[in-house]
Structure formats: structure tokens, C-alpha cells
Amino acid sequence: xxxxxxxxxxxxxxxxxxxxxxxxxxxxxxxxxxxxxxxxxxxxxxxxxxxxxxxxxxxxxxxxxxxxxxxxxxxxxxxxxxxxxxxxxxxxxxxxxxxxxxxxxxxxxxxxxxxxxxxxxxxxxxxxxxxxxxxxxxxxxxxxxxxxxxxxxxxxxxxxxxxxxxxxxxxxxxxxxxxxxxxxxxxxxxxxxxxxxxxxxxxxxxxxxxxxxxxxxxxxxxxxxxxxxxxxxxxxxxxxxxxxxxxxxxxxxxxxxxxxxxxxxxxxxxxxxxxxxxxxxxxxxxxxxxxxxxxxxxxxxxxxxxxxxxxxxxxxxxxxxxxxxxxxxxxxxxxxxxxxx
Amino acid sequence: xxxxxxxxxxxxxxxxxxxxxxxxxxxxxxxxxxxxxxxxxxxxxxxxxxxxxxxxxxxxxxxxxxxxxxxxxxxxxxxxxxxxxxxxxxxxxxxxxxxxxxxxxxxxxxxxxxxxxxxxxxxxxxxxxxxxxxxxxxxxxxxxx
Numbered sequence: 429x430x431x432x433x434x435x436x437x438x439x440x441x442x443x444x445x446x447x448x449x450x451x452x453x454x455x456x457x458x459x460x461x462x463x464x465x466x467x468x469x470x471x472x473x474x475x476x477x478x479x480x481x482x483x484x485x486x487x488x489x490x491x492x493x494x495x496x497x498x499x500x501x502x503x504x505x506x507x508x509x510x511x512x513x514x515x516x517x518x519x520x521x522x523x524x525x526x527x528x529x530x531x532x533x534x535x536x537x538x539x540x541x542x543x544x545x546x547x548x549x550x551x552x553x554x555x556x557x558x559x560x561x562x563x564x565x566x567x568x569x570x571x572x573x574x575x576x577x578x579x580x581x582x583x584x585x586x587x588x589x590x591x592x593x594x595x596x597x598x599x600x601x602x603x604x605x606x607x608x609x610x611x612x613x614x615x616x617x618x619x620x621x622x623x624x625x626x627x628x629x630x631x632x633x634x635x636x637x638x639x640x641x642x643x644x645x646x647x648x649x650x651x652x653x654x655x656x657x658x659x660x661x662x663x664x665x666x667x668x669x670x671x672x673x674x675x676x677x678x679x680x681x682x683x684x685x686x687x688x689x690x691x692x693x694x695x696x697x698x699x700x701x702x703x704x705x706x707x708x709x710x711x712x713x714x715x716x717x718x719x720x721x722x723x724x725x726x727x728x729x730x731x732x733x734x735x736x737x738x739x740x741x742x743x744x745x746x747x748x749x750x751x752x753x754x755x756x757x758x759x760x761x762x763x764x765x766x767x768x769x
Numbered sequence: 770x771x772x773x774x775x776x777x778x779x780x781x782x783x784x785x786x787x788x789x790x791x792x793x794x795x796x797x798x799x800x801x802x803x804x805x806x807x808x809x810x811x812x813x814x815x816x817x818x819x820x821x822x823x824x825x826x827x828x829x830x831x832x833x834x835x836x837x838x839x840x841x842x843x844x845x846x847x848x849x850x851x852x853x854x855x856x857x858x859x860x861x862x863x864x865x866x867x868x869x870x871x872x873x874x875x876x877x878x879x880x881x882x883x884x885x886x887x888x889x890x891x892x893x894x895x896x897x898x899x900x901x902x903x904x905x906x907x908x909x910x911x912x913x914x
Contacts, residue, residue, distance in 0.1 A: 514892045522810040522877045525889055528851035530858070573803045587803065589828065603855050621854070724854040731826030733849075733885065738806040741880030754806045 456655055456687040461613045463631075464655045466685055469723070470607045470693050470715035471621075472600035475502070475532040478671070478711075480539035480547035488547065489536045498534035505531065530603040535714070540599065543698075543710035549671040556673050556704035559666070569674070575754050577742040580735060585667060588735065589623065589728035591644045593668025594661060594681055597625045598697060599713065606723040607715065609685075609693075616650055616657060621723045629659055636662055639677070644668050646681065657685040669704070676703035691717040804887060812878040814886050816846055817894075820870045823863075825853045832888070834872065848874050848888040865899075872899060 457465040475498075480488075490498070509527050539547035552560070563569045564581060574582040586592050597620040598607070606621030618627045629650040637647050645668075646661040660682050664675040679701035686694045693715040700708045742752040818834030830850040835843050850856065866872075875890040891899040 512898055514890060514896050514898055521889060522804055522808055522887065523889070524804065524851070524887065527859070528855065530855055571803075574806060577806050583803065603852055722858075724857060726827050726852070726854060728828045731824065731831070732828060733831075734803065734807045734828075737808075737879045737881050737883065737885065738803065740883075741807070741809075744881055754803070 454687075454689055459611055463611060463652065464657070464687060465611065466609045466616070466657060466687050466693065467611050468609060468717050469719055469721040470609065471718050471721045472605040472607070472713065473532050473716045473718070474535035474537065474714055475600075476535050476537050476540050476713070478540050478599075479549055480541070482546070482548070484538055484547065486545045486547075488538055488542065488545075490534075490538055495534060495536055502531065502534055528603070530605060532600060532605065537712070537714070540711045540713060541709060542696075542712040544707065550705050550707045550709050552673050552704060553702070553706055556676070556701075559674055559676070559704075560672065563674075573754075576752060577738045577754065578752075580739065583735070583738075585644075586623070589732050591623050591625065591668065593670070594627075594645050594664070595668075595670035595697060595699065595711070597622065597645075598683075598695070599711070604726055606721055608723055616659075619723060621726055623728055624726045639663065642666075642677075646675075646679075655686060657683075659683040659685070670699060671709075673701075673704045676701055678703045693717070807879060808877040808887050809880045810877055812880075814874070814876055814878050816848070816874040816876075816886065817871065818846060818874070820866055820868055820872065821845070822868075823866060827854075828852055830856060831885075832866070832872070832891070834874070844884060846874075846884045846886060848876065848886055848891065850888060850891075 459465045459467075505526070509529075509531070541547045541549055544550055561568055570581050570584045570587075572584050572587055576582055580588060586596070591597065592601070601622055604622040606619075608619040610617040610619070614630065614632045616629045616631060618629065619625065625645065627645060627648060629648045631650045631652070633651070634649070636649060641647070642663050642665040644665055647663040648659050648661040650657055650659040652658070660680060662680050664679050664681075666674055666676065669675045669679075679699070682698045682700070684694075684696045684698075688694045695713045695715055696710055697713075698708055698710040699705065745752045816834065816836050818836035820832060821835050822833035824831040824833070824847075830853045832848045832850060834846050834848060836846055837843050871894055873890075873892050873894060874886060874888050876886040876888050879885040888899075893899065
């Protein structure tokens with residue numbers, strides 16, 4: 429009896445949002461119209477991998493030793509980023525220099541994925557896998573680092589400056605970690621600096637738009653559960669997703685925003701898409717208030733010479749009868765794959 | 770970056786430990802762009818030129834320079850920089866780079882044959898970097914950008 433009781437209780441405890449387990453009762457300020465006030469600049473400051481290594485099992489946090497090791501590495505990187513003088517004999521690679529990036533701090537949280545309890549994205553369904561394989565005439569999704577450039581569609585939609593999709597847009601990447609929440613009576617707006625997203629979320633209980641109207645960021649509706657803003661989004665098109673999978677017409681993303689301290693916003697995002705994944709899964713991200721953070725415009729498409737240069741180069745090589753295959757390996761590039769987290 | 774004791778230690782770290790650390794890094798580490806599709810790693814360029822224009826555009830800023838070749842011919846080149854957002858946050862302003870400044874660029878030419886290059890290393894003639902930051906830090910390859 430006791431064993432069965434704990435068998436039920438423990439998974440429930442593990443599935444609870446991390447912040448809910450660690451933060452007690454802090455009452456957030458209210459807007460003039462009485463909603464919990466979540467407004468402000470909430471850049472991502474934590475460096476947390478999407479999934480944790482399988483060897484971690486259900487261990488959700490780093491040990492002191494592991495955290496220290498990552499902090500030391502981050503310190504070395506910081507020193508390198510701040511280098512002011514060139515080093516003699518320094519080699520130059522085709523990859524961009526490190527100062528092109530912004531970085532976050534190591535965090536004790538071992539993975540963004542907190543449910544399933546092993547911190548791993550659940551397997552895709554056969555239907556989900558089949559859809560991914562069907563893209564680009566059977567080649568799979570467009571890639572961030574394509575091995576051929578026959579078309580702009582060989583690039584993923586992030587490289588094409590379209591969007592990173594709802595899930596990725598809330599997660600940090602190589603730079604532009606800014607997120608801003610703006611509230612008005614009946615609405616919440618969430619801005620993401622990378623690829624300049626601005627989601628306008630109605631809170632007035634209106635129904636979702638018809639199922640025939642689909643978009644990259646989906647159709648969001650929000651409501652308050654106590655001090656938590658709950659946003660449910662459906663009606664995604666089939667071009668965004670997460671973890672290598674793409675949303676089906678059954679996908680629902682549920683986000684929970686809770687201001688658990690003056691300067692901390694607890695964020696949980698749950699993906700339910702039974703056509704794509706074998707079970708639902710949840711990401712947790714702790715955001716930190718930084719009023720000094722400025723979101724600058726990121727009009728990504730205006731100067732995206734990369735697309736023009738890459739397409740032109742491939743066509744030129746074709747005319748010369750040379751191979752157009754992009755050799756990432758020689759330049760130390762990353763393995764194939766799209767950036768659909 | 771000067772070699773420090775802890776860097777030497779790091780090189781002696783067991784491979785498994787380095788791998789664990791690499792896995793711990795946050796998701797995509799690479800730049801926005803597919804560099805290998807745009808630039809030719811077989812065509813390194815060494816350019817010494819004077820700044821004529823700065824384009825503060827997204828997703829990456831571009832410095833325009835005039836390079837005087839040995840026969841006196843002047844050729845215009847464009848050198849890719851980081852995102853304007855990053856550069857602003859790092860304190861790069863219009864005073865940081867004056868027109869007419871001479872800079873040295875080590876990089877790779879665009880595959881399409883245009884006079885565009887990625888600026889893997891952009892320095893003033895006295896060795897100061899144009900931007901803060903190191904292009905080849907003394908850290909394991911897994912962490913290099």
C-alpha cells in the first residue's frame with residue numbers, strides 16, 4: 429500500500445514546476461486594473477542544456493562540483509571574449525569569432541526538459557517521424573547548416589529570418605536573449621528579441637479562431653489562475669515545432685508564467701501533441717528581471733546576405749561544373765541538423 | 770588570452786569530463802549563418818584597408834574598406850561583423866571606428882567571388898582588436914564557436 433502510494437506521489441512531485449517546489453508564497457505586485465504585474469525585461473541569463481545526459485537519470489540538478497566546473501569554463505570564455513589585443517601567430521578559422529556571441533551563466537538546473545523525469549524529450553511517434561522525413565521531398569527539414577544549397581528551402585526557417593517558432597523563441601540561443609512582457613487590460617504582449625516576435629495574447633475569454641486558420645506562432649488565449657498567467661496556444665502550421673519534431677494539427681502548447689520573486693519569473697511550457705510525440709513534455713526556464721536590458725530591433729531579413737551569397741555561390745559552382753556540396757567538416761562545422769530545438 | 774594555470778589543467782582533463790561539460794552547454798552554439806555555405810575555406814584573405822562606411826544592419830553589420838593593392842589599384846571590400854545588437858551591448862559606438870581608420874582583416878572570401886569576407890580577426894595596426902573578444906580562445910575544441 430505504502431509503496432503504491434509513493435509510486436504515485438513521487439512522479440507528481442517531480443512533475444511539479446521547479447519553482448513551485450522551491451519558492452513559497454510571494455505576492456507579486458498588481459497592475460492598476462488588478463492583474464498580477466509581470467511586466468518588464470526578462471532576458472534569459474541561465475545556460476541550461478535542452479536535455480540532460482542519459483547518465484544523469486532522474487537527477488535534475490548539477491552537483492556542486494559540476495556547477496563549479498562549468499562556472500570555471502564560463503569564466504575562461506568570458507576572459508577570452510574580453511581580449512583586447514590580438515595574440516601573435518593566432519590561427520584564424522572560417523568560423524565566426526567568439527565575441528559575436530552573448531553568453532549566459534551556468535545554472536544548477538541540469539536540463540530545460542523537466543518532464544519526463546529523465547529530462548529527455550520523449551520519442552516521436554511513427555507518424556511524427558514520417559512527417560519529418562517527408563519534408564523537402566524526402567530529405568527531411570531544411571537545415572541551419574545545409575550540405576547543399578539548391579534552394580532557400582534547404583535552410584531552416586530560422587536561417588531564413590522567418591521565425592524560431594513558439595517554443596524556441598522563448599528559449600535563449602546564440603545572442604539576443606531579450607524577452608519583454610507588456611500588459612494592458614485584457615491583453616498580454618510577449619516580445620522576443622531574436623527574430624523580433626511580438627505575441628498579442630487576449631485574456632478576455634474569446635474563443636480560438638477556426639481550425640482552418642493556422643500560423644507559425646499559433647493562436648494564443650490566456651487566463652489567470654491565481655497569480656499565474658496561463659497561455660494555451662493551438663492552430664500551429666506544420667513548419668515549427670521543437671526537439672526536431674514538427675507540430676501536427678493536434679498540437680497544444682500550454683505556458684505558465686509565475687512571478688515568484690521581484691526579480692524572478694518561473695516559466696513552464698508543456699507540449700501536447702499526441703500525433704508527434706509519444707507523451708507530453710515540459711520545459712522549465714527561470715527568467716531574471718533586468719530593467720537595464722534593451723531590446724533592439726532585429727530586422728533579420730533586411731541584410732541577410734548569407735542567403736544571397738550562398739545561393740549565388742552554388743549556382744556559380746554549377747556553371748563551372750564543380751561540386752556544390754557544402755563541406756562542413758573541413759572547416760570544423762557542426763553536424764547536420766536543423767535548429768528546431 | 771594569456772595561457773593560465775587553469776587552462777593547462779583543462780587540457781589534462783579526462784576526455785569524458787570534457788565531453789560532459791560540452792553536453793552541458795546550452796543548445797545551439799553556432800552563429801546564425803551557415804558560414805561554410807557562404808564563405809570559402811580555401812580562399813583565406815589578408816586585407817589591409819581604410820574604413821569608408823559602416824552598415825549597421827541585421828542580422829550582421831558590415832564594415833566597408835578600401836584596399837590599395839601593390840599596383841595602386843583600389844578595391845572595395847565588405848567585412849562581416851556580429852549582430853548590431855551585440856555590438857551595441859558590448860559598447861561599440863560610432864566613435865569606435867572612424868572613417869579612414871586602417872584595419873587589418875584576416876578572414877575568408879565569399880564563395881560567390883564577390884569582395885565580401887567574414888572578419889574572423891579584425892584589428893588595428895597596433896594589434897588592438899577592433900572589437901573586444903578573442904577569436905581563438907585556449908579552451909577545448911568542443912567549446913569553440
